[in-house]
Amino acid sequence: MGEEKEEYSIIGRPLIKVDAMAKVTGETKFADDLALPRMLHAKLLRSPHPHARILSIDTGPAEALPGVHAVLTGRALPIKFGILPVSQDEEALATEKVRYVGDPVAAVAAVDEETAEAACRLIRVEYEVLPALMSVGEALAREDVRIHDYGPRGNIHKEVALEFGDVEEGFAQADHVREDVFFYEGSTHLPMEQHAALAAHGPDGKLCLWSSTQTPHYVHRALAKVLELPASHIRVIALPNGGGFGGKSDPFSHEIVVCKLSMLTGRPVKICLTREEVFYAHRGRHPVTLWFKTGVTRGGAITAMHFRSYLDGGAYGSYGVASLYYTGALQTVTYRVPRYKFEGVRVFTNKPPCGPKRGHGTPQPRCALEVHLDKLAEALGLDPSEMRRRHLVQPNSVTVNQLRIGTVGLGECLDRVVERSGWKAKHRKLPFGHGIGVAGSAYISGAGLPIYWNALPHSGVQIKIDRGGGVAVFCGSTDIGQGSDSVLAYVAAEELGIEPEDIRVVTADTDLTPVDLGSYSSRVTLMTGNATIQAARKLKAQLFEAAGEKLGVPFDRLRAAHRRIFDRDNPEAGIGFVEAAVLAEAKFGTLGAVGSYTPPKGLGKYKGAGVGPTPTYSYSAAVVELTVDPETGFITVDKVWLAHDIGKAINPLLVIGQIEGSVYMALGEALMEEQAFRKGVHKIPSMLEYKSPTFLETPQMESILVETLDPAGPYGAKEVGQGVLLPVVPAVLNAIYDAVGVRIDEVPASPEKIVKALEAQRRGRASGNGRLPSVTFPEPTVVQPTGA
């Protein structure tokens, strides 16, 4: 798969995306752009209480309203669902209890949105209000008030304790041991597109759902379960997503509801969430309290690390079990950690459910770890970039928690950002108020395991070639703006020797396309790329055989490029692609081939070992330079240097686009974004008040691509969609310290926190560590290290 060709004609070029012109002309159809004849509009009635028992629901007056076609409550949809098999705790519409402000309770289908909304207001719901548990501390303290009736105890959704090697022994060997507490606030994806879905249940009994989802396959499965229909009678089509970032990766209430309403009314039904509802749908970054204890030698080598995470999960499971494991999984894949202990807990609270946001469960620990290392480096009198550089994991090694490492470009990433930023002349040398910070990170290129247990491929691709030379690539992958449709076209074009514009891609349609698990976990380029190569090479073999016969050239001397198949040694001797396709169809019959990809099995056998393995890790390093106004605490980010080990850039333009977008999103989290609540209610469910960076806050950015040609990736490629967010947030915090000498061990590092810390410093008080929630973790599962 990582095989090197002498020269690529498509791979590595900054080509435009296959859908670029459609997007800049407004032609691209997003879910809410669709309309069908006789279409009805749906609205959801949502809970006004963070926690309450539903005593009764009276839908009579709503049903009587002219223009209303159906009113739905949870009684019609009693089967629970959820993205993970272990947390099937969601209902399309709440039946007994509501668990956050915004929890859907009833739905209406009517002739237009206004009528549906008016009908929702006529639905009378009688609630018995229950105590609202709005923080991890409250939820742990009130074991008597259970948000769910499952989980080990009280409001604990999931707890983990794993020990790899003897950390106490490691601490005893250390020259210096330090502990730190951090808090990473929750934030939301804020995709520009509000979630929308359109369902049509036809007279043939077949159901079709068009939705703005990143995971049509998982939505398909949830619909079959909740609606009790055979999966073969359901078609899910994911439209291009107007931004996802993880926020459209769960099966949602509104998707199930429009399907049911269409089944009840015999008419197409559409819903588009309001922006306020998008804040309630959420599934964003978990607020996490984190604790690190690390022992190091004088030279900065880590002897042992003990880590704890406390996740505020919100009201439902969502991806939370995976999120929790991810907080503890990837500490070991950047710098060598010979002994490691991880204890973590995810707690239910009465807030919109948290889930996967860009980096899923890893930005919080990565941020804390990289600040923690900065403090350790200072205590040891080492340059923080140098300390990291000296203790990198080795390529092709195995970590203490049994993760298999592929190629490692982290050292080169660190070197490049250090060099380009002029780090050595700036760190601890800039005038007061100006600072510079560094951090490194790693991320998965696709999860090693699917979300539900199965032995099937994670990605499938089908390619057909017609006698006019038309090539169509079919794949279940979903373009959320990252360019996954384009990657299919680039790879197929490279292999078949044609141009991307010669290819039609058909994606994200469960009726037409082979399954791809979805646009999550940074898996798509690697997995669909490998599957496409496999399918295309089968067809290339047929084309070469037919062309070789015609040309009298042996198979292994043939090459395909620039719409020709030709003799490598005598490029003049060749035939056009279309002619080759005709010859091959005459020889072999209709031309079509499939390819699929399944990641290699992980090494670990312990419970929880399923989270962390990947075909290969991407690596990133960031240097951030910024200015802090000590009077106001206001931060201006001057420049960000970001180097990323991309393995191989299939299209450097799109890779840099992902880097710039990730840096931006990281700066939003680092400086201003927070999904915050007051008295059970979301404080700021609007785009105006949920502060996110604008054009005016855009710093200079320099993106540096490092290529390590990983054998696991297509042409050597790794992920870029998520990992590059990770080092930016801690680099900001480290730069703040360099600028004004106070540590903000909290995200977002908002102006008031900086002013407060400076004030405390002036009064000679340390800006002390935060407090940890009180949890007794279970005895750890002890796993003997097998790695290097």
Place this chain on the structure above:
Amino acid sequence: MVPSPTLAVNIAPLRDVHKALIRLRVNGETHEVYVPVHKTLLEVLREDLNLTGTKHGCELGECGTCTVLVDGEPVLSCLALPIELQDRDIVTVEGLAERGVPHPLQVAFAELGAAQCGYCTPGILVAAKSLLDQNPRPTLDEIKEALAGNLCRCTGYIKILEAVELAAQRMTGNWKRETGNWGTGSGA
């Protein structure tokens, strides 16, 4: 989007809505629509004229996604009422290309990857067109200022700024872009 609830709307939403015949000139074409007077320009464009190129992100005037031009000025269509805009010159993203030939802004956005998910793109394109029509050689700060009301979550804004500069450069001939030491990327 939805007007504040009144008893009349609650009880008989279909009967008591005041409708009007409105003449709108959009992308050079005149349309007559008979719509409730409270229906926003955004809704009329998308639902009555099938011009779904104009998107929405909040319907509260906060994100800039639904920007269209009215007499050359950017206007948030989610806050504009068609009845107040009769016979004004409205331009949406569908009106940027001329006879199928894309506007230089559209070409630059496509070439530089300034549209990732593409959802905020129509609003940003028309806002940028308004800027370049009035100020063909904007500075970087002037571009940032002109687009500051449009949110984008994918691009980090860098490629958009580069694309506006590139389009401006192409539209004005020999003018040099400011780009040099920011938003740079380098290969391996």
